[in-house]
Amino acid sequence: MFEWLFVLLSPVLPYADAQPQKDYVGLAAAEAAYSALIPDTAPVKPKVPTKDCTTCKGTGRVRTGDNQGWTKCPDCDPELGQGTSR
Numbered sequence: 001m002f003e004w005l006f007v008l009l010s011p012v013l014p015y016a017d018a019q020p021q022k023d024y025v026g027l028a029a030a031e032a033a034y035s036a037l038i039p040d041t042a043p044v045k046p047k048v049p050t051k052d053c054t055t056c057k058g059t060g061r062v063r064t065g066d067n068q069g070w071t072k073c074p075d076c077d078p079e080l081g082q083g084t085s086r
Contacts, residue, residue: 047077 050060053076060078061070 045075047080048075049080050076050078052076 051058053073055075056062056073060073062073064071
């Protein structure tokens with residue numbers, strides 16, 4: 001009879017060997033400090049004039065990844081080397 005009563009009341013009765021609840025305040029503080037150190041954006045690499053670019057060697061275009069075509073060079077800007085004419 002007592003066994004049946006213990007089974008019924010087991011969710012209510014505290015356990016003697018129950019694990020203490022973990023304190024996550026230190027963990028949350030460490031994650032907040034780490035996320036504050038991470039930069040929001042990656043540093044932007046300045047573009048160079050097309051004639052000085054080492055990636056495309058002054059052509060202004062590079063091969064695509066599949067080597068099937070050409071695309072605009074990501075490292076240079078053709079307008080940087082030109083002066084403004086009127």
